[in-house]
Amino acid sequence: MIRISLFLPNSLVQRVAMDARLIGKSHSDIIRLKLERAYQTEQQAHLSKIAESLRALKGIGTANVSNASETVDEVLYGEHGAWRGTIPTDDP
Numbered sequence: 001m002i003r004i005s006l007f008l009p010n011s012l013v014q015r016v017a018m019d020a021r022l023i024g025k026s027h028s029d030i031i032r033l034k035l036e037r038a039y040q041t042e043q044q045a046h047l048s049k050i051a052e053s054l055r056a057l058k059g060i061g062t063a064n065v066s067n068a069s070e071t072v073d074e075v076l077y078g079e080h081g082a083w084r085g086t087i088p089t090d091d092p
Contacts, residue, residue, distance in 0.1 A: 006031075 008016075019030045 016027050016030050016034075019025075020027050023030065025033075
């Protein structure tokens, strides 16, 4: 472990001290525990957001494309393709 110094407001120090007395742990143990829980909660929220985004994408593609690498040009640029625009060229 690495020793660091922190500047904390008195109200927070009092809360840590109260928790330390109630649980029977050191101030350092309480601060480590609270930080670990906060980071776990933050990480879980982040992963939940990613999962929600992935669920939103479910079903937007078609399942009947079995040869996408062979038909990508037609699907994007063909007569009924998704591109519906022009391909820019370097010609003046």
